[in-house]
Amino acid sequence: MPAIKVMIVDDSAVVRQVLSATLDEDVGIEVIGAAVDPVFALEKMKAQWPDVIVLDVEMPRMDGITFLRRIMADRPTPVVICSTLTEKGSETALQALSAGAVCVVTKPKVGLKQFLHDCSDDLISAVKAAARSNVRRLVPSAPAPSAVAPKLSADAILPAGSAMAQTTETVVAIGTSTGGTQALESVLRALPRVSPGIVVVQHMPEKFTGAFAQRLDGLCEVEVREARHGDRVMPGRVLIAPGGRHMLLKRSGAQYVVDVIDGPPVSRHRPSVDVLFRSAARFAGRNAVGVIMTGMGDDGARGLKEMHDAGAWTVAQDEASCVVYGMPKEAVKLGGVDKVLPLTDIPAAILGRISRRS
Structure with a gap:
């Protein structure tokens, strides 16, 4: 296999040097150039176009978001954002994801050189994941999984059990990862205010999910917010699991x-789709609809199979519309999917299923 060609665009000489050295250590990656800003990068890229761009946000002459939008409009290319993000900056990161970035790697303000050395495996994994993505499938407008930590199942958070008795209220559980910020926006913006209650796990780090939910809330008819412990799942409301914590669906009477909750990563993620889906299988059963969308790896595949076996109706996004056909592919392989649909058909399918049940 040819090496992945990478262009680094960052105004810090230290970052360019360390990133170049780090990525070049992997035989599957070749750094073909580094530039101090997007203007220089564009000149270099005329001679040889990269497979992946590693991009800072704050740079002279042209900021990274503007450059990203230009690239995605003119010649879509996988982009990994590598930037120092503060509370304010996390909104910038969401803009980057919305504009087409595959993932975001957060740089600290201090100890930068040591951080880049310590996180070399994560950076390499992010570049390789980006190279496998199909950015042309992004809808116009997560940290990389650990290779060291043990891969725990949902048993670490919630033991398997039988589904509770059926009620009249339906809930939709959605799980997604790479490419999911755009996919979720597409689905949720298409839903009317009168929609079933929805719970979502999107693989994102801490501090990102609150800003992400706030952004979606301003775009959608349904209410979207970052979930808090004890929040009620109700029609017209979407609850997004906070980064760094698991979210489980439970029953309180008929509601x-x-x-x-805290807990170890499951399927190497926290929040984990498998945890949410298992809880939906156990506490909602036939009352649930499960949707698994674009993402790398297999988080959610087993949980969706459990939902399917408990009587829930389950949907997977099709390969043609996925940025990364990983999670849906694994769910299909396990036999836990009732329907495979393109992204644009998922909102109508959810509403259609609910109307048939009512």
Whole structure:
């Protein structure tokens, strides 16, 4: 296989040097150039176009977001954002994801050189994941999984059990990862205010999910917010699991609520789609609809199979519309999917299923 050609665009000489050295250590990656800003980068890229761009946000002459939008409009190319992000900056990161970035790697303000050395495996994994993505499938407008930590199942958070008795209220559980910020926006913006209660796990780091939910809330008819422990799941409301914590669906009488808890990563993620889906299988059963969308790896595949086996109706995004056909592919392989649909058909399918049940 040919090496992945990478262009680094960062105004810090230290970052360019360390990133170049780090990525070049992997035989599957070749750094073909580094530039102090997007203007220089564009000149270099005329001679040889990269497979992946590693991009800072704050740079002279042209900022990274503007450059990203230009690239995605003219010649879509996988982009990994590598930037120092503060509370304010996390909104910038969401803009980058919305504009087409595959993932975001957060740089600290201090100890930068040591951080880049310590996180070399994560950076390499992010570049390789980006190279496998199909950015042309992004809808116009997560840290990389650990290779060292043990891969725990949902048993670490919630033991498997039988589904509770059926009620009349339906809940939709959605799980997604790479490419999911755009996919979720597409689905949620298409839903009317009168929609079933929805619970979502999107693989994102801490401090990102609150800003992400706030952004979606301003774009959608449904209410979207970052979940808090004990929040009620109700029609017209979408609850997004906070980064760094698991979210479980529970029953309180005839109502659904969410538990937001700490715990070890499951399927190498926290929040984990497998945890949410298992809880939906156990506490909603036939009352649930499960949707698994674009993402790398297999988080959610087993949980969706459990939902399917408990009587829930399950949907997977099709390969043609996925940025990364990983999670849906694994769910299909396990036999846990009732329907495979393109992204644009998922909102109508959810609403159609709910109307048939009512």
